[in-house]
Amino acid sequence: MNSPELTVYTYDWLPEFPRGFVRDFRVRWAAEEVGRPYHIATVPSHPRSDAHRAMQPFAQVPMITDGDLTLFESGAIVLHLAEGSPLLPAAKRSEVTQWVIAALNSVEPRIGSWMTAQLAKSMPQIFGPPAPAELEAHLMTGMQGRLSALEGLMADREWITDDFSAADILLVDVLRPAQNEGALEGFPALTAYVERATARPAFQRAMKDHMAHWAAADAARQSSN
Amino acid sequence: MNSPELTVYTYDWLPEFPRGFVRDFRVRWAAEEVGRPYHIATVPSHPRSDAHRAMQPFAQVPMITDGDLTLFESGAIVLHLAEGSPLLPAAKRSEVTQWVIAALNSVEPRIGSWMTAQLAKSMPQIFGPPAPAELEAHLMTGMQGRLSALEGLMADREWITDDFSAADILLVDVLRPAQNEGALEGFPALTAYVERATARPAFQRAMKDHMAHWAAADAARQSSN
Numbered sequence: 132m133n134s135p136e137l138t139v140y141t142y143d144w145l146p147e148f149p150r151g152f153v154r155d156f157r158v159r160w161a162a163e164e165v166g167r168p169y170h171i172a173t174v175p176s177h178p179r180s181d182a183h184r185a186m187q188p189f190a191q192v193p194m195i196t197d198g199d200l201t202l203f204e205s206g207a208i209v210l211h212l213a214e215g216s217p218l219l220p221a222a223k224r225s226e227v228t229q230w231v232i233a234a235l236n237s238v239e240p241r242i243g244s245w246m247t248a249q250l251a252k253s254m255p256q257i258f259g260p261p262a263p264a265e266l267e268a269h270l271m272t273g274m275q276g277r278l279s280a281l282e283g284l285m286a287d288r289e290w291i292t293d294d295f296s297a298a299d300i301l302l303v304d305v306l307r308p309a310q311n312e313g314a315l316e317g318f319p320a321l322t323a324y325v326e327r328a329t330a331r332p333a334f335q336r337a338m339k340d341h342m343a344h345w346a347a348a349d350a351a352r353q354s355s356n
Numbered sequence: 357m358n359s360p361e362l363t364v365y366t367y368d369w370l371p372e373f374p375r376g377f378v379r380d381f382r383v384r385w386a387a388e389e390v391g392r393p394y395h396i397a398t399v400p401s402h403p404r405s406d407a408h409r410a411m412q413p414f415a416q417v418p419m420i421t422d423g424d425l426t427l428f429e430s431g432a433i434v435l436h437l438a439e440g441s442p443l444l445p446a447a448k449r450s451e452v453t454q455w456v457i458a459a460l461n462s463v464e465p466r467i468g469s470w471m472t473a474q475l476a477k478s479m480p481q482i483f484g485p486p487a488p489a490e491l492e493a494h495l496m497t498g499m500q501g502r503l504s505a506l507e508g509l510m511a512d513r514e515w516i517t518d519d520f521s522a523a524d525i526l527l528v529d530v531l532r533p534a535q536n537e538g539a540l541e542g543f544p545a546l547t548a549y550v551e552r553a554t555a556r557p558a559f560q561r562a563m564k565d566h567m568a569h570w571a572a573a574d575a576a577r578q579s580s581n
Contacts, residue, residue, distance in 0.1 A: 188505040189462050200450060206461060207454035225425060229432035232460060236431060237414050240465035259494035262487065269484035280413040 135198025137162065137169040137212075142176035142192055144348040148254075152311070154205040155193040156341045157304050161209040161297065163333035165216040169195075171344060206235045206301055213297040223292055230291050230298030239305040241277045245270040246308055274309070278318050281306075285320040289327070303328040360423025362387065362394040362437075367401035367417055369573040373479075377536070379430040380418040381566045382529050386434040386522065388558035390441040394420075396569060431460045431526055438522040448517055455516045455523030464530040466502045470495040471533055499534070503543050506531075510545040514552070528553040 139162070141155035155171075162169050174183040179190040186194045187203040194203045195211075202208050210231060213219035219227055248267045251258035262270065281302075284291070290299050306325050309315055315322045328334060364387070366380035380396075387394050399408040404415040411419045412428040419428045420436075427433050435456060438444035444452055473492045476483035487495065506527075509516070515524050531550050534540055540547045553559060 188509055189502060202450055202454055204454045204457045204461065206457040207450060210453055211450040225427055225432060225436040228435055229427055229429045232429045232431040232457070235457060236429065236460040236464065237416070239461065240468065243465065244469060260488065260490040262491060263485065265485040266487060277414060284413055
């Protein structure tokens with residue numbers, strides 16, 4: 132049986148700093164893990180288009196079309212692609228979903244608040260006014276509380292549930308920006324977990340294609356200038 | 357067929373300000389919508405216990421036990437209880453999951469960051485150092501962007517997908533604290549949406565039981581003093 136055609140939407144171009152971390156990457160990674168070929172389509176990053184808002188009300192990426200279905204939210208797309216695959220075993224559906232949502236609701240917002248405070252120092256025009264030192268310290272404490280809890284769990288686990296699953300894609304991709312900012316220093320089990328996941332061939336293929344997309348976007352801009 | 361016994365865990369006691377908004381409420385609401393009876397069990401709110409951390413690594417509530425299954429994260433629990441019910445129609449699984457995750461990852465963190473800045477003004481010992489005015493304004497703009505997008509969608513919808521679903525439980529419960537802080541003024545479609553949802557008999561029963569729990573907890577504390 133042929134699967135319907137899968138298209139993943141991302142931005143037409145972005146500056147260097149978010150590359151490697153744009154959330155279309157999560158979808159590419161999941162597609163590689165389950166062996167689903169896909170096309171890439173783009174929407175303008177600046178300014179956002181009405182066609183984009185019609186697919187994604189918050190004008191974010193990624194979105195997919197999978198046959199007749201249009202879907203947004205990286206977590207929901209990864210769960211959708213995982214259906215019927217070892218990324219979402221039927222007997223583990225609730226547990227895998229628990230960790231997908233934990234990554235997105237209990238971990239990512241804490242990392243995101245601290246990251247925003249970091250990035251606002253050099254890019255306030257994008258990330259808003261920097262937080263005062265006392266508030267920044269409070270945000271770091273909040274993030275580290277979640278990282279410490281995860282460190283305890285991962286000390287004796289290979290993956291967050293028994294086998295590699297959709298939950299690891301989300302949780303590792305939520306941890307990667309923190310690692311990139313040095314926030315996983317002092318968390319050796321989490322560092323090893325991220326390294327284990329990012330060494331997977333599916334991760335490597337997805338990252339190569341993700342970065343090639345931005346290189347091609349640069350080339351297209353230069354040739355049109 | 358009898359369902360296995362369902363137990364919902366919440367705190368033994370909390371002060372007045374979070375009552376009505378503690379996340380065990382989401383689980384109670386979903387259980388009422390699908391007609392699942394449940395027991396309440398409690399964990400100490402202060403200090404948190406090791407038994408609690410063993411069930412919920414971040415020492416939050418709610419958790420459930422449903423027969424042999426232990427589960428945390430309100431979004432995952434609501435999706436679990438919704439399985440096989442009209443709250444999660446098989447043909448709409450991906451779309452409902454998309455909106456559950458949008459509520460928890462694209463909407464709740466923006467509302468939460470602004471709410472924290474509000475609550476920090478009067479309760480910095482709980483919510484951390486207040487944000488300076490310029491940062492607070494930035495957080496409000498971020499929240500209002502998401503609310504505006506939702507307002508546009510809800511202007512011509514009764515529920516976020518075709519029929520009332522698990523996604524409405526999460527999205528409405530994410531919006532309720534914002535409404536309580538006056539942040540839905542100027543968003544008439546969202547205000548009407550929250551009022552429509554909170555008028556449901558299942559919501560009303562769940563809220564009555566949720567508030568009765570805290571009243572009983574007050575009485576138990578007083579009689580033990």
